[in-house]
Amino acid sequence: MKFRKLGRTGLEVSCVGFGALPLPGLDEEGASVVLNTALDCGMNFIDTARSYRESEELVGKAVHERRGEFYLATKARTRREDQIMEELETSLGFLKTDRFDLYQLHFVNSEDDLEDVLSCDGALSVLKKIREKGIIDHIGITGHDPDLLMKAAKTGEFDTVQGALSYIEKPQAALDLVEYCSQNDIGFIVQKPLAGGAIVNARSALKWILQHPVSTVIPGMMLKNQVIKNAAVADEDYSLTGREIDELDGIIAGLDKDFCRRCYYCHPVCPENIRIGVILEFFGKARFPENIPVGRRWYRDYKINASNCTECGLCMAECPYELPIIDLLKEAHVLLKDPQGHQDPQGHQDPQGHQDPAK
Ligand code: SF4
Numbered sequence: 001m002k003f004r005k006l007g008r009t010g011l012e013v014s015c016v017g018f019g020a021l022p023l024p025g026l027d028e029e030g031a032s033v034v035l036n037t038a039l040d041c042g043m044n045f046i047d048t049a050r051s052y053r054e055s056e057e058l059v060g061k062a063v064h065e066r067r068g069e070f071y072l073a074t075k076a077r078t079r080r081e082d083q084i085m086e087e088l089e090t091s092l093g094f095l096k097t098d099r100f101d102l103y104q105l106h107f108v109n110s111e112d113d114l115e116d117v118l119s120c121d122g123a124l125s126v127l128k129k130i131r132e133k134g135i136i137d138h139i140g141i142t143g144h145d146p147d148l149l150m151k152a153a154k155t156g157e158f159d160t161v162q163g164a165l166s167y168i169e170k171p172q173a174a175l176d177l178v179e180y181c182s183q184n185d186i187g188f189i190v191q192k193p194l195a196g197g198a199i200v201n202a203r204s205a206l207k208w209i210l211q212h213p214v215s216t217v218i219p220g221m222m223l224k225n226q227v228i229k230n231a232a233v234a235d236e237d238y239s240l241t242g243r244e245i246d247e248l249d250g251i252i253a254g255l256d257k258d259f260c261r262r263c264y265y266c267h268p269v270c271p272e273n274i275r276i277g278v279i280l281e282f283f284g285k286a287r288f289p290e291n292i293p294v295g296r297r298w299y300r301d302y303k304i305n306a307s308n309c310t311e312c313g314l315c316m317a318e319c320p321y322e323l324p325i326i327d328l329l330k331e332a333h334v335l336l337k338d339p340q341g342h343q344d345p346q347g348h349q350d351p352q353g354h355q356d357p358a359k
């Protein structure tokens with residue numbers, strides 16, 4: 001395993017870390033196997049979140065006795081002081097720890113939210129107070145809009161930034177953000193390195209990311225073998241062969257023209273508050289049959305789902321990729337609804353699937 005500095009935190013984190021989002025697709029035993037394998041392979045950075053369903057609980061049960069062997073990061077989407085305290089206490093309890101190495105403001109995806117977070121009585125000031133008490137060591141921010149994350153980074157307030165980057169989704173803004181963070185001693189944590197499952201060859205995807213000055217990349221993993229293979233990439237030469245580049249370019253060329261890039265520009269305008277990009281992300285993953293069960297499991301928790309679309313069309317005017325969102329939502333709903341009994345094309349029925357919906 002190779003290690004890189006997590007910006008000004010000074011923490012030396014494994015360049016391949018563990019993204020714990022998909023853990024709820026496993027039972028306790030399965031989660032314990034993959035997490036302990038990750039630590040055995042030298043991964044020393046585990047990233048989870050309050051909103052990843054049972055993820056924190058599974059991490060806590062599986063590896064709390066090895067707490068000294070890894071840095072622990074979690075995150076919360078709440079912004080008010082009382083809610084943050086409540087979430088923090090819950091996370092501490094589930095993760096069976098008394099402190100976090102990194103606590104991140106999760107899912108900051110709009111100017112308004114960033115402004116709110118940075119306001120004098122906002123979430124950042126609350127976290128700073130908590131940091132003074134020694135419950136959290138460092139403060140980070142996560143989001144999906146590289147331009148917005150750049151604004152956040154430039155405030156100088158955050159120790160880390162977590163955002164998406166992959167060979168398929170590598171807008172210049174994301175690459176600029178990685179470079180800015182590197183030059184300004186801010187740790188950059190890469191999420192979605194496999195572009196939501198579009199890249200099947202994790203090895204070449206991770207190698208490409210590790211060519212950049214990121215601190216760590218955190219693929220979601222649900223199989224012991226995936227963990228071992230991903231950890232091994234850390235020690236490789238990160239250059240890509242012509243064949244690997246051709247394969248990755250082939251994926252881009254073959255990508256559905258309706259591939260949702262999850263920029264979320266459409267979200268603020270939806271009067272029904274439908275999480276369009278999130279639903280289309282599940283839909284994209286569910287095009288791989290093995291991902292259908294877990295995609296349905298996540299979808300069924302959405303009280304406002306694609307069926308709430310009134311076809312007003314406001315979102316389509318915002319989509320930079322001109323996606324036919326209304327039609328896509330209809331297709332998504334047909335595929336993702338009815339987790340009990342709906343037969344997918346490959347005959348999978350079990351919502352307790354074992355594949356990652358959020359790589
Ligand atoms: S068309 Fe549907 S998803 Fe788009 S903004 Fe209107 S209600 Fe929301």
Ligand code: SF4
Binds near residue numbers: 261263265319325
């Ligand atoms: S539907 Fe379009 S605007 Fe909405 S998240 Fe996807 S790519 Fe972005």
